[in-house]
Amino acid sequence: MSVTVRIPQPLRRFTENRDVIELSAGTVGELLEQLERQYPGITERLREPDGQLRRFVNIYVDGEDIRFLSGLATEVRDGTEVSIIPAIAGGSESVLRC
Amino acid sequence: MNREKYSRQILFREIGESGQERLLRSRAIIIGCGALGAAQAEMLARAGVGFLRLVDRDFVEESNLQRQIMFEERDAAERLPKAIACARRIARINADVQTEPVVADVNYKNIERLITDVDVVLDGTDNFETRYLINDACVKHGKPWIYGAAVGSYGLTMTIRPGVTPCLRCVFEKIPPPASSPTCDTAGIILPVILTVASIQVTEALKLLTGSIEKLHGGVIQVDVWETSFHRVSLQKVRERADCPACRHRRFEFLEASLRQSALTLCGRNAVHISGLGDVSLDLREIAERLKPLGEVTLKEFLLVFRVNGYELTLFPDGHCIIKGTEDMALARSLYARYIGI
Ligand SMILES: [Zn+2]
Numbered sequence: 459m460s461v462t463v464r465i466p467q468p469l470r471r472f473t474e475n476r477d478v479i480e481l482s483a484g485t486v487g488e489l490l491e492q493l494e495r496q497y498p499g500i501t502e503r504l505r506e507p508d509g510q511l512r513r514f515v516n517i518y519v520d521g522e523d524i525r526f527l528s529g530l531a532t533e534v535r536d537g538t539e540v541s542i543i544p545a546i547a548g549g550s551e552s553v554l555r556c
Numbered sequence: 557m558n559r560e561k562y563s564r565q566i567l568f569r570e571i572g573e574s575g576q577e578r579l580l581r582s583r584a585i586i587i588g589c590g591a592l593g594a595a596q597a598e599m600l601a602r603a604g605v606g607f608l609r610l611v612d613r614d615f616v617e618e619s620n621l622q623r624q625i626m627f628e629e630r631d632a633a634e635r636l637p638k639a640i641a642c643a644r645r646i647a648r649i650n651a652d653v654q655t656e657p658v659v660a661d662v663n664y665k666n667i668e669r670l671i672t673d674v675d676v677v678l679d680g681t682d683n684f685e686t687r688y689l690i691n692d693a694c695v696k697h698g699k700p701w702i703y704g705a706a707v708g709s710y711g712l713t714m715t716i717r718p719g720v721t722p723c724l725r726c727v728f729e730k731i732p733p734p735a736s737s738p739t740c741d742t743a744g745i746i747l748p749v750i751l752t753v754a755s756i757q758v759t760e761a762l763k764l765l766t767g768s769i770e771k772l773h774g775g776v777i778q779v780d781v782w783e784t785s786f787h788r789v790s791l792q793k794v795r796e797r798a799d800c801p802a803c804r805h806r807r808f809e810f811l812e813a814s815l816r817q818s819a820l821t822l823c824g825r826n827a828v829h830i831s832g833l834g835d836v837s838l839d840l841r842e843i844a845e846r847l848k849p850l851g852e853v854t855l856k857e858f859l860l861v862f863r864v865n866g867y868e869l870t871l872f873p874d875g876h877c878i879i880k881g882t883e884d885m886a887l888a889r890s891l892y893a894r895y896i897g898i
Pocket of ligand 1: 724
């Protein structure tokens with residue numbers, strides 16, 4: 459048993475195209491550190507240089523936005539599902555900004 | 557009402573005859589008639605939504621045809637503005653639908669006027685600057701609007717009902733960095749994801765217009781047609797918790813922006829977009845005469861193309877301009893100042 463992280467397509471080039479990753483961690487912050495260790499470069503897309511979550515990227519833990527839980531200190535446990543949703547511009551120019 | 561035309565849709569019980577009558581009396585605006593917008597326009601026109609305002613600042617190009625289902629080879633050859641091409645095709649699809657094409661840049665000056673007399677606003681834009689403007693105007697005037705975006709095989713959509721659901725700023729607090737930033741990639745796009753996102757958006761619009769409010773999906777939907785995944789995150793708790801400038805404080809920062817001509821790099825297109833000036837209407841013929849000695853000028857019905865020193869400027873009557881041949885915003889601004897000079 460572990461935490462399931464759903465990787466949106468714009469970030470999958472960091473994860474060898476895997477869309478679901480299983481990790482074990484105690485908090486969302488730890489989860490991101492593990493993710494970075496496994497897939498270097500990925501969290502630069504998610505965090506500001508000071509470590510805060512970028513404000514156009516949302517992370518949901520079992521459907522709840524972590525901004526309204528405890529942010530990166532939000533606890534996760536076995537069976538938790540974590541979704542990462544970056545804002546995408548998209549549309550006719552197929553522009554990705556995340 | 558022509559019952560025969562809509563018979564299969566009337567048989568669908570959730571719409572029925574009364575729903576169809578409501579659709580025919582409904583008014584919608586599509587902001588951005590590119591890939592998503594063209595698909596929305598096609599579906600809403602066939603469904604018999606009585607009035608469609610079609611707003612777009614761009615013209616049809618050959619590279620659009622792979623995914624922008626309203627346009628054809630000859631539209632690209634003629635560089636027809638997308639709003640006009642859309643309106644012409646809708647006239648061939650369903651004569652019950654009245655259209656109002658608007659070839660213009662959406663900005664803080666015209667957005668409120670564009671949305672106040674419609675029942676629903678559909679997002680077909682490709683940038684967050686316009687989306688936050690739509691969000692401010694819709695929250696201010698209590699208009700429902702439907703966000704949608706797609707890249708690669710991945711798409712996102714969310715339906716915003718001001719005062720009821722979270723708005724775009726409740727969910728994404730900050731505008732993503734400009735397209736010129738190093739985090740900008742062009743990932744390409746395939747038509748099926750466009751049609752999937754547009755289909756969800758249009759279904760939501762049909763529910764809103766026929767009064768099936770309880771059937772709205774109420775979350776943010778993530779879809780990936782290549783992975784065949786469909787994922788919905790509920791946003792139920794977001795609104796009461798977000799300290800949103802628009803919803804909670806009724807502060808509409810994007811509507812209050814002071815008039816400043818903005819430049820935006822069109823990522824992956826080697827082009828810069830210079831925004832329009834609001835309520836101006838340029839005499840393109842006069843500008844064409846002035847530019848003729850300086851380079852190659854082509855004057856079309858709705859736009860002017862000017863080629864000089866390897867750059868190509870496409871100017872529209874509201875002053876907005878697409879400058880090809882550079883991604884340098886300062887250079888684009890200076891070309892604009894030198895040749896258009898307004
Ligand atoms: Zn809000």
